[in-house]
Amino acid sequence: xxxxxxxxxxxxxxxxxxxxxxxxxxxxxxxxxxxxxxxxxxxxxxxxxxxxxxxxxxxxxxxxxxxxxxxxxxxxxxxxxxxxxxxxxxxxxxxxxxxxxxxxxxxxxxxxxxxxxxxxxxxx
Numbered sequence: 001x002x003x004x005x006x007x008x009x010x011x012x013x014x015x016x017x018x019x020x021x022x023x024x025x026x027x028x029x030x031x032x033x034x035x036x037x038x039x040x041x042x043x044x045x046x047x048x049x050x051x052x053x054x055x056x057x058x059x060x061x062x063x064x065x066x067x068x069x070x071x072x073x074x075x076x077x078x079x080x081x082x083x084x085x086x087x088x089x090x091x092x093x094x095x096x097x098x099x100x101x102x103x104x105x106x107x108x109x110x111x112x113x114x115x116x117x118x119x120x121x122x123x124x
Contacts, residue, residue, distance in 0.1 A: 002029070021079075034097070093120075
């Protein structure tokens, strides 16, 4: 069982930066591939970024590539999402997720555990 708690969301202006954190419980954090997803009302959950268990490989949605960076610190059981050059269209609830695979997956249904989400609002 893994519990995930996101933090770091907030209200910022376009062009600003935020760093989201996701703290995981449990001693087997480094066995999980980790992902960040986001969701706005009336839309399906959307893939943002993912990282392998070791942190050695990452994948990004085209809409955030070059602006967002996912990373993880297995010693701290934490995964991060550094978000730069934020745009109003990045406004959403952001969720982190853990999946029992050593690679990464872009599909929400592949993940086993989810956090409660943190709101990110970008004003124009």
